[in-house]
Amino acid sequence: MKSITMYTTEACPFCRSAKALLAKRKIDYQEINLARDPDGRAELTERTGMVTFPQIVIDGETLGGFQELMAADRAGRLSGLLAT
Secondary structure (H helix, E strand, O other), X not given: OOOEEEEEOOOOHHHHHHHHHHHHOOOOOEEEEOOOOHHHHHHHHHHHXXXXXXXXXXXXXXXXXXXXXXXHHHOOOHHHHHOO
């Protein structure tokens, strides 16, 4: 299975929803909380072009945020995105 990294911030309802969806599907992920890391936020924005949270990256490829994660799950594409 490919690795998932989820960049989050505190008090973020979309971050909580994304974590809940992955937990429901029993999908492991690494969480990186950037709430108190302005340099990390700037680097992430430069790399992904996104400023919102969460940001979900699968094996170095940006999937998007919660909406994209949910859409992939509903369409049945999430498992395929994670397959090696």
